[in-house]
Amino acid sequence: MSTIFRRLTSLLNNPTLSSSVSASLVLERLYYADGRHNPSHPKHGSFQGLSVLA
Numbered sequence: 001m002s003t004i005f006r007r008l009t010s011l012l013n014n015p016t017l018s019s020s021v022s023a024s025l026v027l028e029r030l031y032y033a034d035g036r037h038n039p040s041h042p043k044h045g046s047f048q049g050l051s052v053l054a
Contacts, residue, residue, distance in 0.1 A: 004033060 007029070030050045035041050043049070
């Protein structure tokens with residue numbers, strides 16, 4: 001789990017990315033980490049609740 005947080009932190013601290021691009025990348029990673037890409041997940045297709053962490 002700490003590896004995920006280190007990678008997310010490195011994305012957010014990357015000076016070459018704009019803040020909106022880095023936020024989108026973080027949300028996408030959180031989406032997949034939560035398993036929402038799986039059609040059987042109750043929140044499949046929804047980013048709701050993930051933006052709290054961004």
